[in-house]
Amino acid sequence: MFSSFDLSRRQSDRIIAGVAGGVADELGVSDSYVRAAFLSLLTVWGLGGLLYLAVWLMTYDRVEDGDKEKVELPRALGLGIAFAGLMLLLASLGLWPNAALVLTATALAFGTAALTDTSRPGPFAALLDPDVERTSRMRVFIGIALLVGGLATFTSSVGRVFEFGVVFLAVVLTGLGIFIAFGPWVRRLLADLASERSERIRQEERAELAAHLHDSVLQTLALIQRSDDPARMAILARHQEAELREWLFGAAPLDGVDLVSTALKTAAARVEADHQLPVEVVTVGDHPIDEAGRALVGAASEAMVNAAKHSGAPRLSLYFEADEEKMSVYVTDQGKGFRLEEIERDRKGIAQSIRARVERAGGTVDIASASGEGTEVILTMPVSRA
């Protein structure tokens, strides 16, 4: 495999000279495993080191347009300390090479490599994130198994022959090395969590903005498209501009509490759009919207729709007045009017539903109409004191 003419030393993402990285690129495997192989071979009379030197001499630095030439220091340090721990073991054992030792070193090296492979999801992600593919999870399990197995082999076959202190130091060093090697994963995991949270907040804001634009600006644009009266278009546009300006720069009405007048204007705008009928809205005083207010707005909407459908009037008036005791809504049309006993069932049904809605919330409904003189629906609702 080293006969390949293209083998070169990787300049980015390297630990020593980029030899392992170059080999990994050439073989198409993750550099972690190549590094593990070099480390493991080190335990066989330092073969790994010799091999590394040989490849280094035979190859050249790859010319890269890359902007990232940085060595991953913490990981290099981690692997180095882990390697030093192994070397310390070797020295104190005086057994070099030793089948058990080589096995141990190989297991530890590949186990670490499997867990620190930066090109794949990290161990935490692989275990916790349900979206990670199964192979990644398998890889993590194999890595852990290798680490545990390596340490077990070590204690059972080699560890007995020398003092506890050295073993302890070796294990601590190895563990520390692995910890440092894992560091980037932990950091990345935390960074992922933070960025995920801020992304979620951004998305919520975007959704709120979209909802607002839909309720206001898009509605108005739709109204303008349906309108062929330039004056009305201008009214709509200017009204929308004012509303949008207030939403963008102004304080929300009454500390973010929606007002009955605002809801009524929205309802009137909807009737205008749905029925191509101008609704003149006049409000005096205001009240934050509550259950009674919602019932009032709902009933007023129905009254407007009713008038738009049946009155034949060219326009509607919506008058709202609020004081400390009560809120009143007058939906007035100058249409053909009706006598209560003569009206069609549909219209009667709506009138009854308006009445039911308002009376449930504690209000009263008056309907004044005379044939040829238009209709006025008067909704009165006592103000609840918070």
Next chain:
Amino acid sequence: MSIDVFLVDDHRLFLSGVKAELSEEFRIVGSAHDVDTAIAEIRGYDPDVVLVDVHMPDGGGIAVIESVGETNPGVKFLALSVSDQAEDVIAMIRAGARGYVTKTIEPPDLADAVRRIHAGDAVFSPRLAGFVLDAFAGAIPSDQDPELDQLTAREKDVLRLIARGFAYKQVARKLEISIKTVETHVSSVLRKLQLSNRHELARWASKRHIV
């Protein structure tokens, strides 16, 4: 005797539209689309009624009303606007306009308003009636001239009916009074609006940015 009408609006399209609507019944003596031209030409023509837009560059309708009012006190102003801003409308009335209608007004109603203004009456659109009711709502301030600072119950009744979309004629019938009485009430409200130094009026106008 035909009524001489002058139009001031910075939207030329709207200007020509109104001109077309009113020219059958009234003599449109001229029009202007900026404040300075308007002041100069109104002084020259001395028309009976001026329809003036609230929002224009260089001072808006208020500047026109105030400047012309000093030299030609006989000229009567009707504020005509798409503006929904209460303080602008109230300021126009306080500057001397005898009425305020929105630009959505139907042509016959606009013609009616011009006639009414010319006759010396006040023209209250539903929206202006709402503004006034809002401005005069609440507790009575202890002021030197309490009569100017509050509306009578009857005046409020009249304004409420106007705000509900009823014409003066309908208001009169509903309250079982004559149209003349309705006009008297409305003129009285206009006078209070113009002369009252009820401090709540200014405060109310400034706190209501958008109506």
